[in-house]
Amino acid sequence: MRPPDLRRAVEAARATASGLGLRVDDMRVVHDSDRVALRLLPCEVLARVAPAEQAADSAFEVEVARLLVGAGAPVGGLDPRAEPRVHVRNGFAVSLWTYYEPVGTEIAPDAYADVLTRHHTALRRISLDAPHVTDRVTTALREVTERAPELPSAEREFLIGTLHRLGAALDADRSRDQLLHGEPHSGNLLHTSQGPLLVDLGTCCHGPVEFDLAHAPEEVDAYCEGADRQLILRCRALNWALFSAWRWRADDRMPDRERLRVEGLERVRSALDRCEG
Missing domain, CATH: 3.90.1200.10 (Aminoglycoside phosphotransferase (APH), C-terminal lobe)
Structure with missing residues (x-):
């Protein structure tokens, strides 16, 4: 995202998580392209933030995750402390996911x-x-x-x-x-x-x-x-x-x-x- 959009996306993620009672003192950019992934600290949430016009795509991803976790798939899931849905705030679509700390880089x-x-x-x-x-x-x-x-x-x-x-x-x-x-x-x-x-x-x-x-x-x-x-x-x-x-x-x-x-x-x-x- 362009720097002004990234700043607004960060604030949308912070406000969304804080509004759900999750503590956010800091955040780090994990991935930045047309949408951004942010690690929220210390609550350890991965916030995926996209422009609001992509809210339907974000909702589709949330539904896929919900169904696959229920089917026992080896996938990263949504954060269990938040309702499994997309939150639209300040022109952005925000979804909250479990953050997984990487333990290695090579998978055989x-x-x-x-x-x-x-x-x-x-x-x-x-x-x-x-x-x-x-x-x-x-x-x-x-x-x-x-x-x-x-x-x-x-x-x-x-x-x-x-x-x-x-x-x-x-x-x-x-x-x-x-x-x-x-x-x-x-x-x-x-x-x-x-x-x-x-x-x-x-x-x-x-x-x-x-x-x-x-x-x-x-x-x-x-x-x-x-x-x-x-x-x-x-x-x-x-x-x-x-x-x-x-x-x-x-x-x-x-x-x-x-x-x-x-x-x-x-x-x-x-x-x-x-x-x-």
Whole structure:
């Protein structure tokens, strides 16, 4: 967020938590992009704060978390001291989550695969109205076409063609579809004292499990029994194409965006070469 917006977001989080009787003497920024995650101290709450126009997205994430905790999924949950809902305050949507102190950075490939397997099992136990992976592709195509003025024309054509082709392939065969996390990359898998936990649940969508597996480090593939290896490769190419589409948006706030724009396109091409090799 821009500094003035971040200051207002911090105050919205502080006021929301304090209004619920939670003590807030200090806070630290855990993550800052289009929305911000704040660690509130000493109450040890993780406040996720988004612009108020994203309140529906925040409410969806809260509902996903509520259902998955009930289904026994390995996920980071909402703070039990607060009602499981989104609080709209001063132009921001605030949700309050349990803060988990990281206990390490490395999660072994077999443990990573186990978390995804247990998560997918829990997802099959719940019913949720969620978008399909191809809806994300449609959004990315719109971003590349309409909101990426700095994207060179040749790269724009390449990204549009890649998104169309890989998205159409997923749309043509939905026989393997189920609810997914949507983005279970290593940044969304925390190593905690309670074991590895998945967070950032608002990306939940329908699609083949291979789409989720393609977000994990490649070493995890060997521990995913029954997965279609070729489909994982295609989904990995699609993931990088989606990543690139977000980075070329005019209003993208990802740190080190210029480098990531170049790297993302290189990753797409490398992943496509492996699919065709």
